[in-house]
Amino acid sequence: MRRYFGRKLLIYLLTFFIAVTVDWMIPRFMPGNPVALLISRAGLRGNAVTEMYTFYLDAFGLDLPIWKQYLSFWAALFQGDLGISIYLFPTPVKDVILRAVPYDLALLIPSTLLSWWAGNKFGAFAARSKKLDNTILPVGYILTATPYMWLGILLAWVFAIVLGIFPVAGGYGFDLQPDLSWRFIGSLIHHWFLPFASLFIVQFGGWAIGMRNLIIYELESDYSHYLEALGAPRKLVRRYAFRNAILPQLTGLALSLGAVVAGALTTEVVFGYPGIGYLILQAINNEDYFLIQGCFLFVVIGVLLANFIIDVAYLIVDPRTRAGMQGGAG
Amino acid sequence: MINTAAPTRTVPKKKNEFLYFAFRNNKLRLGLGIVLFFLVLMVVGPQLTEYDPTDFVGPSASPPSADFWFGTTSFGEDVFTQFVHGLPSTFLVGIIGGGLATLLGMTIGFVAGYRGGVVDEVLNILTNVILTIPALALLLVLSSYVKVRGIFIESLFIGFTTWPWAARAIRAQTFTLRTREFVELAKLSGRSSLKIVFGEIAPNMASYLFMTFILMFGGAILTAATLDFLGLGPTQGTSLGLMMNMAVLWSALPLGMWWWFVPPGAGITAIVGGLYIMNVGLDEVFNPKLREM
Numbered sequence: 164m165r166r167y168f169g170r171k172l173l174i175y176l177l178t179f180f181i182a183v184t185v186d187w188m189i190p191r192f193m194p195g196n197p198v199a200l201l202i203s204r205a206g207l208r209g210n211a212v213t214e215m216y217t218f219y220l221d222a223f224g225l226d227l228p229i230w231k232q233y234l235s236f237w238a239a240l241f242q243g244d245l246g247i248s249i250y251l252f253p254t255p256v257k258d259v260i261l262r263a264v265p266y267d268l269a270l271l272i273p274s275t276l277l278s279w280w281a282g283n284k285f286g287a288f289a290a291r292s293k294k295l296d297n298t299i300l301p302v303g304y305i306l307t308a309t310p311y312m313w314l315g316i317l318l319a320w321v322f323a324i325v326l327g328i329f330p331v332a333g334g335y336g337f338d339l340q341p342d343l344s345w346r347f348i349g350s351l352i353h354h355w356f357l358p359f360a361s362l363f364i365v366q367f368g369g370w371a372i373g374m375r376n377l378i379i380y381e382l383e384s385d386y387s388h389y390l391e392a393l394g395a396p397r398k399l400v401r402r403y404a405f406r407n408a409i410l411p412q413l414t415g416l417a418l419s420l421g422a423v424v425a426g427a428l429t430t431e432v433v434f435g436y437p438g439i440g441y442l443i444l445q446a447i448n449n450e451d452y453f454l455i456q457g458c459f460l461f462v463v464i465g466v467l468l469a470n471f472i473i474d475v476a477y478l479i480v481d482p483r484t485r486a487g488m489q490g491g492a493g
Numbered sequence: 494m495i496n497t498a499a500p501t502r503t504v505p506k507k508k509n510e511f512l513y514f515a516f517r518n519n520k521l522r523l524g525l526g527i528v529l530f531f532l533v534l535m536v537v538g539p540q541l542t543e544y545d546p547t548d549f550v551g552p553s554a555s556p557p558s559a560d561f562w563f564g565t566t567s568f569g570e571d572v573f574t575q576f577v578h579g580l581p582s583t584f585l586v587g588i589i590g591g592g593l594a595t596l597l598g599m600t601i602g603f604v605a606g607y608r609g610g611v612v613d614e615v616l617n618i619l620t621n622v623i624l625t626i627p628a629l630a631l632l633l634v635l636s637s638y639v640k641v642r643g644i645f646i647e648s649l650f651i652g653f654t655t656w657p658w659a660a661r662a663i664r665a666q667t668f669t670l671r672t673r674e675f676v677e678l679a680k681l682s683g684r685s686s687l688k689i690v691f692g693e694i695a696p697n698m699a700s701y702l703f704m705t706f707i708l709m710f711g712g713a714i715l716t717a718a719t720l721d722f723l724g725l726g727p728t729q730g731t732s733l734g735l736m737m738n739m740a741v742l743w744s745a746l747p748l749g750m751w752w753w754f755v756p757p758g759a760g761i762t763a764i765v766g767g768l769y770i771m772n773v774g775l776d777e778v779f780n781p782k783l784r785e786m
Binding site: 173174175177178181182185186189190301304305307308309310311312313314316317319320323324325331418420421422424425428429432433443444446447448450452455456458459462463466467470 | 618621622624625626627628629630631633634635637638711715716718719722723724725734737740741746747749751754755757758759761762763765766768769770773
């Protein structure tokens with residue numbers, strides 16, 4: 164168990180280190196000069212240009228030796244300083260992001276967990292039943308091939324525009340101020356439903372197919388045949404198969420996090436839902452580099468935390484890991 | 494999922510065995526058919542239309558009609574023309590991005606799986622690290638700093654951020670082949686590692702490699718569509734993702750112009766879905782165990 168966690172922790176720390184380093188490197192080693200861009204946007208002329216240029220170089224510490232810049236980047240990071248947003252000047256990037264995070268969590272956590280649970284249940288149920296199998300497979304494959312944003316657009320079109328049941332965009336009604344009234348909470352849920360549904364549906368297909376394939380594989384294995392030969396009820400055999408198949412699905416959950424986050428980012432853009440994805444788009448359109456980089460770091464931290472939680476869950480579900488027989492092959 | 498009675502009787506010579514099963518596998522036929530259809534449309538499409546994707550050719554925002562098969566955009570551009578001109582970039586990104594990811598994954602997977610030991614440990618950690626960083630988030634940061642982007646750059650970025658999936662799969666497969674007798678024998682004969690990997694191991698998992706490539710192909714298309722949709726795709730030319738970007742940007746949704754955003758998404762879904770179904774079919778063709786099911 165110690166080895167398992169030690170190894171995982173090493174990977175996560177390394178990931179964080181590399182992510183921060185890449186985040187620091189990209190603006191400095193990419194072609195193009197953000198400072199020159201900032202100045203050209205301000206539309207300055209003559210002496211003011213050189214003046215502002217040295218000001219920015221100074222302010223961002225770009226005239227320091229490279230290694231010093233790198234160290235101060237880390238130092239600032241540990242003080243929670245991610246710079247100032249240009250798009251929402253002069254709010255610090257950290258505050259802008261923290262305001263968006265609850266919306267992301269509200270979308271990601273329920274849609275991921277529910278689709279995982281429901282997809283597994285349904286996949287296990289559909290495996291080896293001719294009729295269901297013949298419908299779930301094609302539907303599942305179409306769903307996994309669907310770009311998140313397109314499904315989002317379709318849902319928005321059908322349920323918001325054509326039927327008018329749900330709002331098209333926003334996190335809550337434009338006529339409302341955030342408070343704790345029932346009206347506001349109702350509006351929140353109303354706006355939350357469509358983005359949640361589109362995330363849920365795409366993920367559901369993947370989990371259902373995965374579970375179906377795993378169950379079939381498990382039912383073909385020796386222990387299942389043995390149980391059947393002993394005359395065990397079909398239900399019992401299936402239950403064992405399910406418990407064995409859930410482990411790879413848990414690993415799959417950890418692996419899919421990156422794709423899920425990507426899906427959430429684009430879904431938020433479609434629905435104008437005020438989470439990090441929407442922020443990133445605003446940041447891109449306004450060339451707000453600090454905000455883009457801050458969002459990236461937050462996403463990485465979120466994925467790392469989620470990975471860690473899944474590791475703990477794996478430990479609880481799989482007795483082998485607990486006994487320390489497995490070195491954590493994931 | 495295929496005819497189980499026939500094979501025993503007429504299974505021909507070894508060489509044609511795969512082709513024999515391939516032509517009888519419905520999933521493979523369906524998937525391949527869809528992909529080929531879009532490939533043909535990509536080649537023939539531009540001949541079917543007299544416009545350029547950015548020409549303002551007709552009445553703005555008109556629904557599909559005999560003149561404009563997929564309708565027109567808010568600016569009066571022909572959606573069908575944009576669609577067929579957007580197809581090449583979809584396939585290009587798939588081939589270059591997916592191909593690069595597969596090549597990188599092969600290199601790392603072979604080395605890690607064949608060498609084992611410390612090399613494997615280090616490469617495995619590297620793979621897991623890159624796998625944990627959300628590829629799209631990284632792509633967003635990268636692309637936002639590159640002012641002039643082409644399809645090639647986009648594919649390159651995608652290849653360099655998505656290879657860990659392939660590497661993991663190929664490493665695991667190499668690992669199981671490494672200790673097989675024919676590899677041991679090749680080792681005894683004193684052949685170089687490079688020759689063993691490419692002469693003994695790779696041919697024995699050729700089908701697996703090909704299927705990995707198809708999956709990476711589809712994945713690259715989806716990633717590129719997402720990037721294009723966020724406005725971080727190629728700065729020149731048209732693509733299916735960019736069409737969706739424009740549609741949403743110019744309020745096709747509230748205006749109810751479904752013909753603007755349905756075709757590009759449907760095209761991507763069909764191509765990627767076709768690839769995935771093809772993969773399941775190939776799996777059945779190459780793997781006799783699945784065949785008999």
